[in-house]
Amino acid sequence: MDSKDNVSNKNNTEVLKKSNDGFNGVQGFNFDRKNIEKYIGVQITFENLSYKVENRKYKKQLKEQKEKINSNGGAIDLESDGIKKIEKEKTILNNVSGVVEKGEMVALMGQSGSGKSTLLDILAKRKSTGKITGKILVNGKEIGDAYKKYCSYVTQEDTLLETSTVEETLKFYADLKLPDLNEDEKMKRVYQVLSDVGLSERANSKIGGILPGGMILKGLSGGEKKRVSIGCALVTNPSLLLLDEPTSGLDSTSALVVMRVLKNLTEKGVTVVSSIHQPSQKIFNLFNKVIVVVKGRILYIGSDVKGYLDSLGFINQEDLSTPDFCLDACNDIAKSSDFENIITKWEKHYREEIAPTICNDNLNIEIPKTVSIFYQYKVLQERAFKNFFRNKVGLLSRIVIAILIGLLLSTAFGGLENNQEDILNTLGYLFFFSLILHLIPFGSITLFLSIRTLFNAERASKIYTTLPFFLGPVLIEMVFGVLISFIAVIISYSISHLRWDVSSFILTYIVYLFIHLFSVLMIVSISNITGTVDLSFTYATGLSITFLLYTGFFITIDQLPRSFQWIHYLNPLHYGFVGLMIAQYKDREIECPINSACLYPNGNALIEHYSFENYTYGEALGILIVWTFAYFCLALFGLHYFNKEKR
Numbered sequence: 068m069d070s071k072d073n074v075s076n077k078n079n080t081e082v083l084k085k086s087n088d089g090f091n092g093v094q095g096f097n098f099d100r101k102n103i104e105k106y107i108g109v110q111i112t113f114e115n116l117s118y119k120v121e122n123r124k125y126k127k128q129l130k131e132q133k134e135k136i137n138s139n140g141g142a143i144d145l146e147s148d149g150i151k152k153i154e155k156e157k158t159i160l161n162n163v164s165g166v167v168e169k170g171e172m173v174a175l176m177g178q179s180g181s182g183k184s185t186l187l188d189i190l191a192k193r194k195s196t197g198k199i200t201g202k203i204l205v206n207g208k209e210i211g212d213a214y215k216k217y218c219s220y221v222t223q224e225d226t227l228l229e230t231s232t233v234e235e236t237l238k239f240y241a242d243l244k245l246p247d248l249n250e251d252e253k254m255k256r257v258y259q260v261l262s263d264v265g266l267s268e269r270a271n272s273k274i275g276g277i278l279p280g281g282m283i284l285k286g287l288s289g290g291e292k293k294r295v296s297i298g299c300a301l302v303t304n305p306s307l308l309l310l311d312e313p314t315s316g317l318d319s320t321s322a323l324v325v326m327r328v329l330k331n332l333t334e335k336g337v338t339v340v341s342s343i344h345q346p347s348q349k350i351f352n353l354f355n356k357v358i359v360v361v362k363g364r365i366l367y368i369g370s371d372v373k374g375y376l377d378s379l380g381f382i383n384q385e386d387l388s389t390p391d392f393c394l395d396a397c398n399d400i401a402k403s404s405d406f407e408n409i410i411t412k413w414e415k416h417y418r419e420e421i422a423p424t425i426c427n428d429n430l431n432i433e434i435p436k437t438v439s440i441f442y443q444y445k446v447l448q449e450r451a452f453k454n455f456f457r458n459k460v461g462l463l464s465r466i467v468i469a470i471l472i473g474l475l476l477s478t479a480f481g482g483l484e485n486n487q488e489d490i491l492n493t494l495g496y497l498f499f500f501s502l503i504l505h506l507i508p509f510g511s512i513t514l515f516l517s518i519r520t521l522f523n524a525e526r527a528s529k530i531y532t533t534l535p536f537f538l539g540p541v542l543i544e545m546v547f548g549v550l551i552s553f554i555a556v557i558i559s560y561s562i563s564h565l566r567w568d569v570s571s572f573i574l575t576y577i578v579y580l581f582i583h584l585f586s587v588l589m590i591v592s593i594s595n596i597t598g599t600v601d602l603s604f605t606y607a608t609g610l611s612i613t614f615l616l617y618t619g620f621f622i623t624i625d626q627l628p629r630s631f632q633w634i635h636y637l638n639p640l641h642y643g644f645v646g647l648m649i650a651q652y653k654d655r656e657i658e659c660p661i662n663s664a665c666l667y668p669n670g671n672a673l674i675e676h677y678s679f680e681n682y683t684y685g686e687a688l689g690i691l692i693v694w695t696f697a698y699f700c701l702a703l704f705g706l707h708y709f710n711k712e713k714r
């Protein structure tokens with residue numbers, strides 16, 4: 068912003084030079100940057116932007132005010148007693164207008180709660196709540212959906228997949244957002260961006276962080292993660308880059324590195340707008356311009372905020388840095404009785420002196436191409452596959468648990484005989500094994516919820532649709548479910564000596580498999596709908612207890628009062644239990660004691676005792692599969708419609 072820019076530019080060149088060397092060296096790419104670099108630079112004008120949200124306390128506030136007025140015998144006059152009129156809507160941004168020129172680096176400043184993030188969200192077209200009015204123009208034109216082609220948004224939180232490498236993270240965005248490029252060109256683009264953000268040497272490092280389940284994967288520092296997020300936004304050659312507090316949580320050195328990366332981009336024509344809380348003077352000097360927001364209104368736009376505040380009578384007596392002085396002045400102005408006059412003065416100046424001088428370049432509007440849903444699925448499935456197998460501890464512990472369950476169950480139910488004494492033990496085995504396969508997916512609630520957070524962030528950037536994302540991790544979970552249930556079933560089945568022929572084993576295994584798959588999808592549905600770990604556990608536990616109680620093992624359908632018998636029909640585990648009973652006992656002789664009465668001479672009598680005689684194996688399995696599919700749809704529905712990113 069002043070003479071110190073020269074120093075920073077020199078440093079920037081060094082950073083760029085260093086990273087370029089790394090880039091060409093690490094992967095052996097050596098290409099002409101200009102061929103794949105298409106930043107075109109745009110001017111953004113926003114006119115009379117307002118943002119209103121519903122005042123949720125409206126009724127309460129109105130009631131309190133009425134009570135106050137009544138207690139004064141109706142003697143309060145709202146205006147003369149200085150009592151605010153209670154509005155149905157709360158105004159967060161009020162008629163803000165401004166301009167950001169091509170290749171400028173602009174700081175959005177103001178006190179906490181002044182409306183910086185709101186303005187950025189609106190400029191990024193990412194506000195999903197409230198009522199927005201006003202216009203956003205690109206080079207003087209409203210360009211509708213094509214806006215997203217020009218603009219990328221880096222939110223405050225870095226939502227990245229911990230198990231991916233830096234290169235894979237950027238390639239993922241290149242795959243989904245650059246359908247026109249071939250593989251080679253996409254890789255070149257990825258490495259060019261890595262060079263731009265100074266991460267060429269970290270290309271093969273994992274992002275790292277806390278994996279679902281709590282294991283820590285070593286990876287990048289906070290500043291490096293932020294640069295990866297910026298890289299993801301840059302892959303598509305955006306002309307406008309919006310960032311919400313990119314330095315929050317970073318130490319001063321990392322913050323400076325991140326901001327210098329942004330400064331380098333502006334030199335290539337990218338327009339950068341970044342909200343920033345309390346920048347150091349060094350960082351502040353990298354900006355060409357500031358937009359100062361106070362209580363949802365614009366106080367100033369320009370390159371000499373100190374001079375402007377001086378002209379308003381705010382003098383920097385304590386010799387504070389410019390950003391600190393600016394924030395102090397904002398606080399004073401927000402509380403000042405002269406607030407309205409000060410703001411109106413700027414708005415008049417902008418309307419009369421600045422707005423008429425804005426001139427616009429021509430802009431060739433390209434409608435962004437999107438990749439097909441099949442290609443989205445391919446890219447997402449690949450990523451989900453790698454993510455699944457890289458969480459080795461989680462993966463191995465699930466296989467070990469499956470083996471242990473098989474062995475433990477065998478110790479409790481080992482060597483079952485086909486006689487009257489062991490009927491109850493066999494039924495206990497069938498029930499307990501269903502219970503275990505039903506409960507195993509509970510351990511994946513945090514995994515499903517963390518995937519959901521990633522989905523919300525990526526969906527907001529509109530890089531893919533819900534179905535291909537959903538299929539990726541769910542199909543892997545299901546394929547893994549086939550393996551887990553097979554390991555556990557084959558161990559325990561063989562040691563427990565259940566009905567010993569191949570077809571009975573296969574029929575039993577298929578039912579157990581679908582009990583497990585249904586249970587995975589039940590947990591995914593509940594996680595997607597509730598959106599939190601606590602609620603997911605609470606609802607899943609409640610539902611599971613109900614399902615387990617009414618399988619038909621503890622209480623047969625006939626033992627229930629008529630008005631409760633329908634519960635069995637809504638219970639997928641009931642059909643699972645019916646299928647297991649039929650697989651084990653249909654048309655099977657059961658040994659009878661020689662000298663006493665025989666309660667169940669064959670399996671059919673036992674099936675009849677439990678009132679399952681009206682089902683065939685196919686019907687029971689069929690209904691279980693239908694329920695599994697219903698929960699698949701519910702999980703997809705929950706992902707698409709519930710717990711969306713709300714801004």
Ligand SMILES: Nc1ncnc2c1ncn2[C@@H]1O[C@H](COP(=O)(O)OP(=O)(O)OP(=O)(O)O)[C@@H](O)[C@H]1O
Nearest residue numbers: 120159178179180181182183184185186196197714
């Ligand atoms: N959808 C919404 N519903 C209700 N209030 C909202 C909504 N969006 C923003 N606000 C309110 O608007 C005000 C401005 O919020 P915003 O996040 O834009 O501030 P900010 O300047 O970015 O603050 P900070 O620097 O602390 O992040 C806050 O008081 C916030 O609570």
